[in-house]
Amino acid sequence: MSSITLTGDRVRPVLRRGSRHRSWRSRLVVLSFMAPALIGLAVFLGYPLAAAVYFSFTRFSLLNPPEFVGLDNWKYLFSDPLVGQAAYNTLWLTVVMVPARMLAALLTAMLLNAMKRARGLYRVLFYLPALAPPVTSTIAFVLLLKPQTGPVDAFLRTLGIDGPRWFNDPAWAKPALVLLALWGVGDLMIIFVAALLDVPVEQHEAAALDGANAFQRFRYVTLPAINPVIVFAAITGVIGTLQYFTQAAVAASVASNQVTGGGGVSGTFGYPENSMLTYPMWLYTEGFRYNLFGYANVMAVVLFVVSMTVTVVLLKRFRTFIGGDR
Template sequence: MPTITGGAGRYRRRLTPYTFMIPALIGLGLFLFYPLLSSIWFSFHRMHLVNLTQPPDFIGLDNWKFFFEDPNVIRAAKNTLWFVVIMVPMRIVGALITALLLNQAKRSRGFYRTLFYLPALAPPVAATVAFVLLLKPGTGPVNTLLANIGIEGPLWFNDPLWAKPSLVLLGLWGIGDLMIIFVAALLDVPVELHEAAALDGAGVWQRFRYVTLPSISPVLQFAAITGVIGMLQYFTQAAVASSVASGAVTGGGGIANTFGYPSGSTFTYPLYLYVISFGPRGLLGYASVLSVVLFVVAVTFTLILLRRFRTFLR
């Protein structure tokens, strides 16, 4: 059969890998780069959700100037950062400890894995509503049990000091998604490394620190990156918990007017973005600023974790 030789053949061989990338590039262009560039362009305009037929008005840097002067941004960013710093490490540590214990189980290992994984299958809205009802201060089963043993339970989702920790408890309850990944990673650690370390006199902690952790570091990195990105977009649980705990799910215009209850303690950055976008004023231009900043922060966190994560385990 004839073969392609010369410069034309080399050129075609070089282009072959890129032809397989075309579907992925089309998807990235349509669903990532185009929306991102559109958001950047809209951030320099005044746009109203209630009147989309009117052409956007170019206002320069006014939206960006207001962003740096908006006190709600600081409050929402602090709450979101709290979830990133507290919930992400706790979920990773909790899932890793659970996976280690499950791998040590001698009998019914599959049953316990299924039992711990099931909460991760619960729909976020249903799980949050159930948690709020379980932790209801007056009639909730948790505070009732605590009262029976002489402990006065906190107000949980109705207390600004306990609202965010209550959401952390909800996050820890659903660590099955991370746990099952860690279980697979731990099973993939070579037994020979543990045996060699034991022969050298390494204890349990030393084997975990210098054998297990380096072996599963790519999985830990993946869990950290996806966890941070998830917390930066933390919306559903905070919105549902604040609305249900306040007793008023929706307000005027179909938008929840209780976001952040109690006292703004659960008012995250994505909640503020939603309110600005679909609230009564519908400031889509300013919402574009918020979304662009959120994207930049997520990319920054991702790059830092990609470049520096392994040094944290040394």
């Protein structure tokens, strides 16, 4: 009996070592499959982020080696006369443009799904503007809204309405950018169309039998079902708007009838009266016009932190806001 007990006692550690060995092998297998993604994150995200943080404490241009200046660049961020205006414009676009695009895309998708005839044709027509390159679509949209000579202004005059100056008016420039974003909402609309088609029909039928009206079915059946798509649209929309650059830069250049200046930096950034100057545009200007790459890295790090913070907050709060999982 003792030999059996001893054998059993001696077997236990061997089994533990074998189990531990299999566990390590499983981890190594998982890491081997994850290695390409981890290496890509380290090379294209981790290293650039670490380099940006380091260079934010230096003064340098592309022609001179970095010179450590401590917190000087970070202190200048709070005294920069235009960074506040650029941040405000970007925040305004984020607060207005992202919900407007989501609402327009969702309503359009619901309308298309409710259609009985020519549904495919109208989907194509609504999606076509999203296929146009951003520069081309922005130029076309600015010309459509051009004061006095644009087709939209001419149409408004036939109705006896004196149209606004759109991209040439500081009060209307940002709303005009929102209209531009709504014109190309087809990319987001297609995603909502697919999400709505996946909503179980039997749940709508059960809710209707229980006496729920159309709004209640939308609130308690449709919204929870498309919850992941709404969260995805909100996060990608916020991140994209925080990096808003091309459309604002092209619109300012076309509206002011000026072309991009030397060095790839336009002298019309923010036209009119800095009303379309976004945070990424000012970051680009500080780096490539004034060669203040240390300060530009400060702005880049701040933009990254804000984007990550907003993403985390949306992931934690958005589902509760729309009545999803609590």
